[in-house]
Amino acid sequence: MVSLRRNLLRSAIFLLALSVPPAHAIPAFARKYGLRCSACHVAWPVLNDFGWRFKDNGYQLMNDRDAPIWQHPSYWPVTFRITPNWHLEKTNKVSVDVGGGVNNGQVGTTQHGFDLSGLDILTGGTLEKNISFLLTPSSDNTGAFHFESAWVRLDNLFHSPWLNFRFGKFELDNFISEKRTLTLSAVGGIYQLYHFVPPNDVNTFGQIGDNQLGLEWQGHSFNDRTRLSAALFSSNDGNVNLQNANAYSGFLHISEAFDLGGLGQQRVGAYYFIGQAPTYSLTSAGVPIPGSSLGNKSFNREGFWGDFFIYKFEVPVYFQHGSDNPHFAITPPGATSPPTPANVPLPPGARAPTWNGVFIEPRFVVNPQLVLFHRTEIVRMSQQALHGFFPSNLGDLNVYTLGYRWYPIMTSRVGFAFHNEYSRIMQRSAAPDSTDLTSSSIFVGFDFAF
Amino acid sequence: MHKEFIPSAFLGAALALTLALSGLSHAQMTDYEENPRLGMEAHISGITGHAAAAETNYRRYCTGCHGDLGDGEGENAQWIDPKPRNFTLGQFKCRSTPTGTLPTDEDLYTTIGRGLTNSNMPQWLPLTTHEKVDLVAYVKHFSPHFATEKPGTPINVPPEPEVTADRIKAGQAVFQRLECWKCHGVTGRGNGPSAETLTDNQNRPIKPFDFHDVTRFKCGTTDQDLYKIFMTGLDGTPMPSFADSVKPDEAWNLVFYLRTLQPMNSREKQIAKQLGLKPINPNAAPAGAAPQPQAEQQQPLQQQPQPQQQQPPPSR
Numbered sequence: 001m002v003s004l005r006r007n008l009l010r011s012a013i014f015l016l017a018l019s020v021p022p023a024h025a026i027p028a029f030a031r032k033y034g035l036r037c038s039a040c041h042v043a044w045p046v047l048n049d050f051g052w053r054f055k056d057n058g059y060q061l062m063n064d065r066d067a068p069i070w071q072h073p074s075y076w077p078v079t080f081r082i083t084p085n086w087h088l089e090k091t092n093k094v095s096v097d098v099g100g101g102v103n104n105g106q107v108g109t110t111q112h113g114f115d116l117s118g119l120d121i122l123t124g125g126t127l128e129k130n131i132s133f134l135l136t137p138s139s140d141n142t143g144a145f146h147f148e149s150a151w152v153r154l155d156n157l158f159h160s161p162w163l164n165f166r167f168g169k170f171e172l173d174n175f176i177s178e179k180r181t182l183t184l185s186a187v188g189g190i191y192q193l194y195h196f197v198p199p200n201d202v203n204t205f206g207q208i209g210d211n212q213l214g215l216e217w218q219g220h221s222f223n224d225r226t227r228l229s230a231a232l233f234s235s236n237d238g239n240v241n242l243q244n245a246n247a248y249s250g251f252l253h254i255s256e257a258f259d260l261g262g263l264g265q266q267r268v269g270a271y272y273f274i275g276q277a278p279t280y281s282l283t284s285a286g287v288p289i290p291g292s293s294l295g296n297k298s299f300n301r302e303g304f305w306g307d308f309f310i311y312k313f314e315v316p317v318y319f320q321h322g323s324d325n326p327h328f329a330i331t332p333p334g335a336t337s338p339p340t341p342a343n344v345p346l347p348p349g350a351r352a353p354t355w356n357g358v359f360i361e362p363r364f365v366v367n368p369q370l371v372l373f374h375r376t377e378i379v380r381m382s383q384q385a386l387h388g389f390f391p392s393n394l395g396d397l398n399v400y401t402l403g404y405r406w407y408p409i410m411t412s413r414v415g416f417a418f419h420n421e422y423s424r425i426m427q428r429s430a431a432p433d434s435t436d437l438t439s440s441s442i443f444v445g446f447d448f449a450f
Numbered sequence: 451m452h453k454e455f456i457p458s459a460f461l462g463a464a465l466a467l468t469l470a471l472s473g474l475s476h477a478q479m480t481d482y483e484e485n486p487r488l489g490m491e492a493h494i495s496g497i498t499g500h501a502a503a504a505e506t507n508y509r510r511y512c513t514g515c516h517g518d519l520g521d522g523e524g525e526n527a528q529w530i531d532p533k534p535r536n537f538t539l540g541q542f543k544c545r546s547t548p549t550g551t552l553p554t555d556e557d558l559y560t561t562i563g564r565g566l567t568n569s570n571m572p573q574w575l576p577l578t579t580h581e582k583v584d585l586v587a588y589v590k591h592f593s594p595h596f597a598t599e600k601p602g603t604p605i606n607v608p609p610e611p612e613v614t615a616d617r618i619k620a621g622q623a624v625f626q627r628l629e630c631w632k633c634h635g636v637t638g639r640g641n642g643p644s645a646e647t648l649t650d651n652q653n654r655p656i657k658p659f660d661f662h663d664v665t666r667f668k669c670g671t672t673d674q675d676l677y678k679i680f681m682t683g684l685d686g687t688p689m690p691s692f693a694d695s696v697k698p699d700e701a702w703n704l705v706f707y708l709r710t711l712q713p714m715n716s717r718e719k720q721i722a723k724q725l726g727l728k729p730i731n732p733n734a735a736p737a738g739a740a741p742q743p744q745a746e747q748q749q750p751l752q753q754q755p756q757p758q759q760q761q762p763p764p765s766r
C-alpha cells in the first residue's frame with residue numbers, strides 16, 4: 001500500500017508538472033479574416049458558437065475567400081503562444097529521507113518562482129477550399145518538442161456539411177475542450193476527468209483529453225446546431241511508432257443546440273469512448289518485441305454534458321462514467337506492477353475499477369475583455385479493482401479552481417491576457433500516511449499569442 | 451505563514467483586481483454609449499430587439515471592421531476590400547425596399563445571418579435570433595435616419611415564370627440594352643470598360659460582381675434575391691435600381707440569363723449550351739443614352755426612389 005501511495009504521489013506530481021496542455025487560440029485566423037479574437041472566442045481560447053462553426057467548416061467562414069489563393073502572398077498562417085509566469089506550488093505531504101536516507105518521513109513542501117509555460121507553434125488554415133489542416137509543434141518549458149496536432153481534413157465533401165473527414169493526430173471532438181480551457185495553473189490546467197486513471201491502473205489509453213492518432217468523420221447542420229462525430233484511432237494515447245500495434249479505440253459524440261428565449265444558445269451533448277489496449281507483449285531475452293502486443297482488454301468512458309448560457313453567465317457541466325478491465329489494475333503474482341496479462345487468471349475478488357465524475361465550470365463574461373471563472377471537479381471511485389484491498393475512496397478527487405483573465409487589448413492581430421488563478425486538488429487517502437493528499441497552485445502570468 | 455493566508459490573500463487581491471479591471475474594461479468603451487438612440491428597437495417575427503442589449507455583442511463581433519461609432523472605420527477597415535459599411539449613412543446594399551429608402555428590419559436581420567459573399571462579412575448564423583435582432587437595433591441606432599424616417603415598402607416580386615430558351619435570349623438582350631457589360635463585362639467576369647473607374651458612395655474604388663467566381667450573390671442565392679438586386683439596386687454602390695426601366699417580365703429574363711454565367715450546372719446553363727449562346731457583341735448594342743453610375747458621392751437619403759436616369763451600369 002505504501003508503494004502504491006508513493007506511486008500515486010509521484011504520478012500526481014508528474015501529471016501536475018506536465019498538466020498545462022497546449023492550447024489553441026490562433027491569431028493567424030484573426031489576421032486572415034480581419035476579425036477580433038472575441039468573434040470566435042467567448043474569451044480566448046474558449047470557442048463560442050461562431051468559433052465552433054468556423055472550426056467545423058474546416059477553418060472557413062464560407063465566404064468564398066477561404067482558399068489561401070485569396071491571401072496576400074506574405075501571409076503566413078503561424079501563431080506562437082507562451083506564458084511567462086510566476087507560480088506557487090504547495091503540497092501537504094511528501095515522503096522524505098530521514099535517519100540515513102530511509103524514506104520514512106513526510107513534510108509539506110512549497111515552491112514558488114518565476115517560470116515559463118511550454119511553447120505552442122500553431123499553423124493551420126486551408127490548403128485549398130474545403131481542405132484544411134493544423135500542425136502544432138509543441139514544447140514543454142525546456143524546449144523539448146513533440147507534435148501535438150498534425151492533421152488534414154477534407155471538408156464539406158459533395159457540398160455537404162455532414163461529410164468531413166480528418167486524418168492524422170487531432171483532438172477528440174470535445175465541445176468542452178481542454179485545449180481551449182481558460183485555466184493554466186499546474187493543478188487546474190487540465191480537466192482531471194479527461195485524464196483520470198484509477199488507483200494502481202496502468203491503462204493510460206482512455207484519456208479523452210489527449211490528442212489521438214486516427215481518422216474522424218464529423219458532420220454538422222448548416223448552422224452548426226446539430227453536431228455528430230465518430231473517430232477511430234490507435235490505442236496509443238497519441239504516441240507514434242505503433243506502440244500498441246493492432247489495438248484501436250473509438251469515440252462517438254453528438255450534441256444539439258437550441259435557443260432559450262433571450263438567455264442565449266444552450267447546448268447539450270453525449271459521448272461514448274470505447275477501446276482496447278494490450279496487456280502483454282511477446283519478449284525476446286526478456287525485452288518486449290515491438291509490435292507484438294497481445295491480450296487486448298477493453299475500457300470505456302461515457303457521459304453527457306451541457307453548456308448553458310444565462311446572458312453573460314456561461315455554465316458548462318460535464319459528467320463521466322468510466323470503467324477499465326480489471327486486468328489493467330491488478331498486479332499478477334510475482335510481478336511488481338499491473339497489468340495482469342490476459343492469459344493469466346485474475347485473483348478472486350477482481351472487479352472492473354469504475355468511477356463517476358463531474359465538473360461544473362461557471363464563467364462570467366463581464367465583457368469581451370474580462371472573464372471570471374471557477375471550476376469544481378469531483379471524481380468518485382464507485383468500485384475498486386480488488387474488493388477489500390484498497391480503501392473504497394482511494395483515488396477520489398476534489399478540485400477547485402478560481403481565477404480571471406483580463407485582455408487589456410482586443411484586436412484582430414494578437415492575443416494578450418493577464419491571467420490570475422488559484423487551484424487546489426485533494427486526493428483521498430493518497431498521502432504517504434494514507435490520509436488525504438492536497439496540492440494547490442497560484443498562477444500569475446501574461447499569456448500572449450501572436 | 452498561516453496555511454490559509456495565501457489563498458485568502460489571493461482571493462482578496464483577485465477581488466480587488468477584478469473590480470479595478472472591470473472598471474478599466476468598461477472605461478475602454480467609447481462615448482457611443484452616450485448615444486440617446488440606444489433606445490432604438492427592431493422587430494422580427496414577434497421578437498423585439500433592443501440596441502442597448504447588443505452593445506457587448508457589437509463590440510465582440512462587429513467593432514473590428516465597422517468601428518465603435520459604426521462609421522466603417524474599425525481597425526481592420528484599412529485592410530478590407532470591399533470596405534465595411536458605414537452605418538451612420540443609413541444606406542444598405544441588401545434591401546427589399548426601393549432604392550433610396552431605408553431597409554426593413556428583416557432586411558438587416560437577413561444580411562447579418564447570411565453574410566455578404568466575396569467580402570469579409572461572414573455568416574453570423576450561430577448567433578441566436580434574439581442576439582441578431584438586438585444587433586439590428588444596434589446597427590439602426592448609428593444612423594439618425596432610422597430615428598426620423600420609416601423604411602421603404604418592400605417591392606413586389608411577381609411569381610417566377612418558367613425558364614425557356616426564348617427567355618434566356620431575351621435576358622441577354624436586356625443585358626446588352628442596359629449596358630450591364632460596361633461594368634460586368636461581356637461575359638460577366640466583372641471586367642467591363644468601366645470596371646476600373648467605379649467608386650462607392652464614399653469615393654472608394656469598388657469592383658463589379660464577377661458572375662463566374664461564386665455561386666452566391668451579394669444579397670442572396672435565389673432567383674428572387676437576384677431579381678431584387680437589380681430592381682432595388684445596391685445603395686451605396688454604383689449598382690443602380692432598374693425598377694423604372696425594366697418590366698418585371700424582362701427582369702425575370704435577365705435573371706435567367708445571368709444564371710447562365712455562373713459556375714454551377716443550372717437548367718439555364720444547359721439551355722444556353724443547347725442554344726450555343728455566345729457572349730454579347732457590345733458594338734451591336736442598341737443605341738441609348740449613356741448610363742451614369744450613381745452614388746459616387748454621399749447623398750442624402752430619400753424616402754422615395756429617384757426617377758431612373760436611363761440605364762446606369764450595374765455593379766455589385
